[in-house]
Amino acid sequence: xKRSEKFRRANHEAKVTCFATxxxxxFWILAGFGLSGLxxxxxxxxxxxxxxxxxxxxxxxxxxxxxxxxxIQDVDLQEEDAARVRAAEQKGxxx
Amino acid sequence: MDxxxxxxxxxxxxxxxxxxxxxYRVQRTSEEARSKNFAKDYFIGGRTLGGFVLAMTxxxxxxxxxxxxGGPGVAWQIGYGWLYMAIVQVVVVFLVMGVFGKKISxxxxxxxxxxxxxILRARYKSDSLCNLAAIFxxxxxCATMVAQFVGAAKLFEAVTGYSYVTGLTLFGIIVIIYTTIxxxxxxxxxxxxxxxxxxxxxxxxxxxxxxxxxxxxxIMNHIRxxxxxxxxxxxxxxxxISLYISQWLLVGVCTLALPQSIxxxxxxxxxxxxxxxxxxxxxxxxxxxxIATWVGVLSKGILTNPSLAAYGGSVDNITPRxxxxxxxxxxxxxxxxxxxxxxxxxxxxxxxxxxxxIIKDIYMRALEKNGKTLSNKGIQKFSMAATILLGFGxxxxxxxxxxxxxxxxxxxxxxxxxxxFWVMIFGLFWHKANGTGALWAMFGGVVAYCTTMALHIxxxxxxxxxxxxxxxxxFFFIGNAIGREPDDDVKKLFFPDKFGDD
Numbered sequence: 001x002k003r004s005e006k007f008r009r010a011n012h013e014a015k016v017t018c019f020a021t022x023x024x025x026x027f028w029i030l031a032g033f034g035l036s037g038l039x040x041x042x043x044x045x046x047x048x049x050x051x052x053x054x055x056x057x058x059x060x061x062x063x064x065x066x067x068x069x070x071x072i073q074d075v076d077l078q079e080e081d082a083a084r085v086r087a088a089e090q091k092g093x094x095x
Numbered sequence: 096m097d098x099x100x101x102x103x104x105x106x107x108x109x110x111x112x113x114x115x116x117x118x119y120r121v122q123r124t125s126e127e128a129r130s131k132n133f134a135k136d137y138f139i140g141g142r143t144l145g146g147f148v149l150a151m152t153x154x155x156x157x158x159x160x161x162x163x164x165g166g167p168g169v170a171w172q173i174g175y176g177w178l179y180m181a182i183v184q185v186v187v188v189f190l191v192m193g194v195f196g197k198k199i200s201x202x203x204x205x206x207x208x209x210x211x212x213x214i215l216r217a218r219y220k221s222d223s224l225c226n227l228a229a230i231f232x233x234x235x236x237c238a239t240m241v242a243q244f245v246g247a248a249k250l251f252e253a254v255t256g257y258s259y260v261t262g263l264t265l266f267g268i269i270v271i272i273y274t275t276i277x278x279x280x281x282x283x284x285x286x287x288x289x290x291x292x293x294x295x296x297x298x299x300x301x302x303x304x305x306x307x308x309x310x311x312x313x314i315m316n317h318i319r320x321x322x323x324x325x326x327x328x329x330x331x332x333x334x335x336i337s338l339y340i341s342q343w344l345l346v347g348v349c350t351l352a353l354p355q356s357i358x359x360x361x362x363x364x365x366x367x368x369x370x371x372x373x374x375x376x377x378x379x380x381x382x383x384x385x386i387a388t389w390v391g392v393l394s395k396g397i398l399t400n401p402s403l404a405a406y407g408g409s410v411d412n413i414t415p416r417x418x419x420x421x422x423x424x425x426x427x428x429x430x431x432x433x434x435x436x437x438x439x440x441x442x443x444x445x446x447x448x449x450x451x452x453i454i455k456d457i458y459m460r461a462l463e464k465n466g467k468t469l470s471n472k473g474i475q476k477f478s479m480a481a482t483i484l485l486g487f488g489x490x491x492x493x494x495x496x497x498x499x500x501x502x503x504x505x506x507x508x509x510x511x512x513x514x515x516f517w518v519m520i521f522g523l524f525w526h527k528a529n530g531t532g533a534l535w536a537m538f539g540g541v542v543a544y545c546t547t548m549a550l551h552i553x554x555x556x557x558x559x560x561x562x563x564x565x566x567x568x569x570f571f572f573i574g575n576a577i578g579r580e581p582d583d584d585v586k587k588l589f590f591p592d593k594f595g596d597d
Contacts, residue, residue: 002591002596003201003591003596004591004592004595004596005592006201007198007201007590007591007592008592009197010197010198010201011198011524011592013193013197014193014194014195014197014198014524016193017189017190017193017194018194020189020193021186021189021190021348024185024186025343028182028183032179032328033328036327036328043311044311044312044315044316045315046175046326046327048179048328049175049178049179049326052179052182052328053175053178053179053182053385054385056182056185057182057185057381057382057384057385060185060186060189060377060381061185061374061377061378061381063189063377064188064189064373064374064376064377064378065374067189067193067373068189068370068371068373068374069370071193072193072197072366072369072370072373073366074365074366074367074370075197075201075366077200077201077204077364077365077366078365
């Protein structure tokens, strides 16, 4: 993969991560504040606590999993080390 | 000597010895790498971290004594609203790794970066910016480290009965030593063990608490009867929406900018490790936050007096008093390993990053400008000396402790976030961002933040982080308009997608 392609990909992944964070925020609002109007208890706990706290955590884990497995692409980082060495040799070791 | 005191001391002491031993082993196995390139091994572990250790060190460095002492204390006062707020931290790991992880790692390898400031220097080519960044890192980190030591020493005193200075000396000296000899890899591995200890410690406390109080239902009943506000998100005024918004920024989104988290993005060995760390880190940080803060809420069923004055008038006393109430001295000793681990994992990371700033970013750079370089042996001597001297400096300051931990931590926290937020984001994602903009943003933002914090000035009841980040943004654009465009080699290095491959 060319360097420019790796960087383009990294930009894309950064953007998707931002949207993923937004998704967690929205979930957090709906599962907590959203449920707080309902006067329901589950396991002796108000349902908004279960949704807003445990729910948000589980949702974040799902989001993290999705980011790690379906968004972030494996790239060869070792190539970068080699490229640097080559470039340094070309410029005569100066930086 | 009272035997019960000794019994509560033993688990912590054993734990600390294990960490010391691990650091010693890391030093032995790193001898070859250090003889070739000391800075690379000592400050960034040779960029060889795997997913599990990367995840745990990121979480452990981020989680501090406030997660386990201050935070649960406030939860005792406010209730589930505080847990609801604390859970925003679940985004912290995937956010920094997903936004910065890949790109920073690519650039870092091209320029052989060992610190965050190395990256800033390559991007902005401004010594003023880099020196300012180093000063802020060292200053804010020192404040944080003192606060950590204070919190842990107070907890230690309250639970074991040994004096504040005894506890401080015990774990303080040991963390300074193991950080100095272990370097980045030593810190990362000990962090991983600390993270496990944090979860185990709080889980034991959780269990003992429920056992003592007669079950979860019993405690919830007690809360429902005596302080029903704790069951509402706004806690009848104690937890306003403005505080939720403020915390989403302060301990959520803006944590992206913390240099101690970003530097870990430079340290992993391959993208497989990055991806694993994102998953593991999110699971762990959520679990840790949930357990520790839930313990705080439920401690209402143990410390039943509604007035904080009954417990010494400080939220920091809640966790230690809960521990002492529900556990035997031995188990109390085991449990406090958790918060102490949180402290020393944070201190070890901040201490090492601080010494890297002093030696690599300030001292070695100054030598370079005068045409001198340090030999590998020289780098080793100076780096280890800086670590141990700074560490002892922090230790001595912590002997005469300042006041509330939570506020101090947050002051430094917000200051660092303000300093680095736009500088890093624009640096990596906007090719027109230049050194002047970055310098203005860093300096102006921090001044605005610290001034408004000191004078208690707020905008719409929101935390001053809003003012800091907002001011920093405005200053960036002003400074950027004055400065010149980045050089072509910088553009090619950081934005090859726009300016062509070489």
